[in-house]
Amino acid sequence: MTLLLKAIVSIIISFLLLALALFLPAGTLLWPAGWIFLILLFGFTLLNIGMLFTSSPGLLQERLSLSQPNQKTWDRVFTPLFYLLCLAWTILMPLDAVRFHWSYVPLFLQIIGAIALIGSFPLMLLTFRENTFLSPAVRIQEERGHTVISTGPYHYVRHPLYAGALLLFLGTPLLLGSWYGELFALILIAGMAARAILEERVLCEELPGYKAYMAQVKYRFIPYIW
Numbered sequence: 001m002t003l004l005l006k007a008i009v010s011i012i013i014s015f016l017l018l019a020l021a022l023f024l025p026a027g028t029l030l031w032p033a034g035w036i037f038l039i040l041l042f043g044f045t046l047l048n049i050g051m052l053f054t055s056s057p058g059l060l061q062e063r064l065s066l067s068q069p070n071q072k073t074w075d076r077v078f079t080p081l082f083y084l085l086c087l088a089w090t091i092l093m094p095l096d097a098v099r100f101h102w103s104y105v106p107l108f109l110q111i112i113g114a115i116a117l118i119g120s121f122p123l124m125l126l127t128f129r130e131n132t133f134l135s136p137a138v139r140i141q142e143e144r145g146h147t148v149i150s151t152g153p154y155h156y157v158r159h160p161l162y163a164g165a166l167l168l169f170l171g172t173p174l175l176l177g178s179w180y181g182e183l184f185a186l187i188l189i190a191g192m193a194a195r196a197i198l199e200e201r202v203l204c205e206e207l208p209g210y211k212a213y214m215a216q217v218k219y220r221f222i223p224y225i226w
Contacts, residue, residue, distance in 0.1 A: 003053070003057055003060060003061055006064050007049050007053060007060060010064055011042070011046065011049065014042075014045070018041070019038060021087060021091055022037070022038065022090060022094050025091045025092075025094040025095045025099060026094035026095075026097075026098035031098050033110060033176050034098075036114065037172060037175055037176060040117060040118060040121075044121045044124070047125070048124070048125060048128055051128065051129065052128060055129070056129075056132050058132065059128070059132045059134060062133075062134075062135050062141070062144070063134070063136055068135065068139050071137040071139045072137075072138045072202060075138040075139075075198075075199075078195060078198075079136070079137070085187065085188060085191065088184075089181060089184045089188060092181055092184055093172070093173055093176045093177075093180070093181035096178040096179070096180045096181060097176050097178040097181075098177075102178075102179075103179040103180060104177075105174060105179065109174050110174055110175050110176075112174060113171040113172065113173065113174025113175035113176070115171070116168075116170055116171025116174065117167070117168055117171035117172055117175055119167050120167035120168040124161055124164035124165070126152055127152070127153050127154075127160040127161045127164065128161075130149060131154065132144075133146050133147070133149065134161060138195075138198070138199045138202055139202075140202070140203075140206045140207055147207075147209070148209040148212075148213045150217065154217065156219070156223050157219050157220060157221055158200070158213070158217050158220050159196050162192050162221055163221045165192060166192070166222075169185040169192075170185055170189075173185055193221070196220050196221070200214065200220075
């Protein structure tokens with residue numbers, strides 16, 4: 001399968017699965033916030049994949065691969081577990097906001113959530129453009145000449161993709177109108193933070209120059225905070 005076809009199939013499958021996870025629990029297609037979220041997220045996905053296909057096909061291939069030869073054992077357990085938690089989070093929000101109406105989120109907060117979600121996209125796009133070794137797996141990519149990246153958003157925080165995901169995790173439940181989703185997002189953020197710490201241990205031990213980079217850039221997600 002060619003890289004382009006593989007990317008198209010991945011987009012279609014991901015779109016259908018996310019749509020099912022949102023609208024089946026909601027019990028209706030008449031959910032404007034759900035459609036806004038879906039359109040925004042997949043607009044970003046299409047833009048990102050198009051950018052990677054033209055400028056960094058090696059990274060696109062890396063991110064579309066289902067398994068990696070030297071992925072750390074703990075990450076092989078962590079990654080599917082985290083994806084399952086994300087799925088549970090996605091299902092919880094329509095149950096809360098639409099089917100059972102457990103939460104009430106005012107319109108102005110939903111707009112703020114949409115702004116936070118949209119705000120995550122430029123940061124993540126910059127990160128993908130800057131770091132051609134941005135694998136979804138914790139591993140050293142020796143076959144691709146893995147080196148430390150310290151430019152662009154990496155000049156300010158060590159994990160700018162996670163910083164973007166932080167905005168996404170906090171903004172999405174507001175947009176979709178789910179306070180329970182907001183609480184669940186804290187679990188996802190905690191898991192992401194734990195993975196960042198474990199990932200840094202691997203990079204310090206196995207990637208030349210990463211310890212010096214950590215001494216230079218002191219913050220993981222948010223400058224002057226953490």
